Amino acid sequence: MREKKHNQAMILAAGVGSRLDPLTRGIPKPLAPIVGAPVMEHIINLCKEHGFTDLSANIHVKADRMREYFSSEMTSSIGVSLKMVHEKELTGVAGGIRSCKKYLTQDVVLIIMGDALTDANLSMLYEKHLKSGCAVTAGIMEIDDTSQFGVIVTDKNDRIVSFQEKPKSEEAKSNLANTGIYFFNKSVLDEMPSKEECPIYDVAKDLFPKLMSHNILMQAIKIEGYWADIGTLKQYKQSIEDILSGKVKIKFSAKKTNFGYQEQSAVLDPSVKNLGKAYIGKNVRIGANVTLCGTVCIEEGCRIEEGSYIDNSILWQHSHVSKNTKVINSILGNDCKVSEGVEVISNSVWAPETTIERSSKPNVVLK
Numbered sequence: 001m002r003e004k005k006h007n008q009a010m011i012l013a014a015g016v017g018s019r020l021d022p023l024t025r026g027i028p029k030p031l032a033p034i035v036g037a038p039v040m041e042h043i044i045n046l047c048k049e050h051g052f053t054d055l056s057a058n059i060h061v062k063a064d065r066m067r068e069y070f071s072s073e074m075t076s077s078i079g080v081s082l083k084m085v086h087e088k089e090l091t092g093v094a095g096g097i098r099s100c101k102k103y104l105t106q107d108v109v110l111i112i113m114g115d116a117l118t119d120a121n122l123s124m125l126y127e128k129h130l131k132s133g134c135a136v137t138a139g140i141m142e143i144d145d146t147s148q149f150g151v152i153v154t155d156k157n158d159r160i161v162s163f164q165e166k167p168k169s170e171e172a173k174s175n176l177a178n179t180g181i182y183f184f185n186k187s188v189l190d191e192m193p194s195k196e197e198c199p200i201y202d203v204a205k206d207l208f209p210k211l212m213s214h215n216i217l218m219q220a221i222k223i224e225g226y227w228a229d230i231g232t233l234k235q236y237k238q239s240i241e242d243i244l245s246g247k248v249k250i251k252f253s254a255k256k257t258n259f260g261y262q263e264q265s266a267v268l269d270p271s272v273k274n275l276g277k278a279y280i281g282k283n284v285r286i287g288a289n290v291t292l293c294g295t296v297c298i299e300e301g302c303r304i305e306e307g308s309y310i311d312n313s314i315l316w317q318h319s320h321v322s323k324n325t326k327v328i329n330s331i332l333g334n335d336c337k338v339s340e341g342v343e344v345i346s347n348s349v350w351a352p353e354t355t356i357e358r359s360s361k362p363n364v365v366l367k
Contacts, residue, residue, distance in 0.1 A: 004126065006108040009052040010100045012180065013040055013114035014060035014087055019231045022351035022363040023316065023333045028062045030114040031069060032230065033299050033316060035243055035279040036254060036263065038069065039230060040114040044078055045251045050122035052110050053080045056103040058096040060087050093180075094201040098192050106186065113180040115231070117239045119249040120181055121224040128221050129183040134159075136188055136211065136218040139181035141227050145169070149177035149229075150204050152220045160218040163204050176220065178204065179227045188216075225249070233331065233349060233364065240314060241295040244277040254279065259292075269306075276312075287323070316352070329366060 017029030024032060030040035040057075047055060055075075059066045063086045075082040085099045097104075097111060108129065110122065120139060129137035138160065140152050151164040153174040164173060182203075191210060192201060201207065211218060226248040230236045242248050244260050254261035259274035266284040273289075278296040280286070286298075287306035294312035298304070302315045305323035312329045315321070319332045322340040330345050332338075333352035338345060341358060348362030 004051040004123075006106045006110075006126075007052050008054045008056075008104055008106045009047050009110035009112060010097055010104055011040065011043060011047075011055060011057040011082075011112055011114040012093060012096050013057040013066065013084075014090060014096050015115040015231075016061050017115070017231075020233060020236060022349060023233075023236075023331065026062075026334060026352045027065055028060070029231075030059075031065060032115070032236070034117060034230070035240065035250075035252070035261065035297060036281050036300070039117055040070075041078075042117065042250050043112060043114050044070075044075070044080060044082070046119065046122065047110070047112070048079050049251075050126070052122065054103075055080050056083045056085065056100040057114060058085050058087050058099045060090060090200075091195060092200045092202040092206070094192055094203045094207045095195065095199070097184075097189070097203075098195065098201065101189050101192075104186070104189060109184050109186070109189075111180075111182040111184060113229075116180060116227060116229050117243075117248065117250075118179070118181070118223070118227040119225040120179070120227055122181070124224055125181065125221055126183060128219075132217075132219050134217040134219045135185040136160075136208070136216075137183040138218065138220045139179040139223040139227075140176040140220045141179055141223055142175050143177040144175070146172040146175060146177070152176050152178050154220050158219045158221060160208070160212070160220050163208060165204065176222075178220075179223060180229075181223065181227075191216075233366065237295075237314065237331070240279075240297045241277075244279060244295055244297070254281075263300075281317075330362075331366075 013030045015029035017024035031038040146167050151174050153162040228239050254263045260278040262280040263282040265282045266280045268286045269288040271288045273291045276294040278292050281300040283301050285303045289307050291309045296310050297314045299317045301318040304321045307324040308321050309326045313327045314331045316334045319336040321338045326344045328346040331349045335353045336350050338356045347366045349364035351363045
């Protein structure tokens, strides 16, 4: 890859993750696990792959957990530097970018969400930004349901002409979703008012309309690759399935197998049957006569005892399934324990550190 003139990126990492509740009660959304690594780690790897190594990020809830995980030693091992700014109060998307302004010193900077899953071709967007003469390039993708996304309307030359915030299908002027991946010229950062002048400042509602009123050119380019906001339980499960079915290109430490991916330190009894596509994380232990079916993601340190059946389910770190238990279409948060004698868990989501008994009720019922 040709070395870039610009290598700075700002990661928006202040997500609370309320729509992933109860899973995110103990962690901020950017630390939500995606096959062995937090979603934001996948974003950092993507930035590194495309030459963006001088990184900054705004953080909010559980900032200590973010700093602990993304230590200087950890980010150095990836080959990047990461400076984090703690926002005690949320200030909007543009406000979050503004909080890192002192680190964004180059003529062009990348802005990217730290809690979305993507393998977007950042280099292609970067090159098109440089050639366009525009102050802003926004990454977009075609979608079916506009009611879940901010929508960008463009002319025949890809110039942005207007925005809509989550319009109903019949009211949508476009089917192009804003992915939250941007290239900004430094002059755009100078258009943002100070926190004292405007404590809450948004990109689509405030910054972009201001730029348009000043006749500052902006363009929108379709990303090449996969993109998904993992902000709902349904989409989170779908994104895991998309990874295991090969629709997303992300960096794995796990070894590819005939059933999916398995970390080297995982131990499976020879009698385990894997009838679907699975990710088996670090230090996972799976006992005799266990069956894995459909799309299964078992994160680090989980233990599944003999005779159990796991179907289309996700187990977060250090969860424990007792023997002869069926877990079907469910998600277990970190450190859950399914007690012996529980025969079936189905269509459910469980908060971290839950001990699941026969009489237990799930936090969320999946439809």
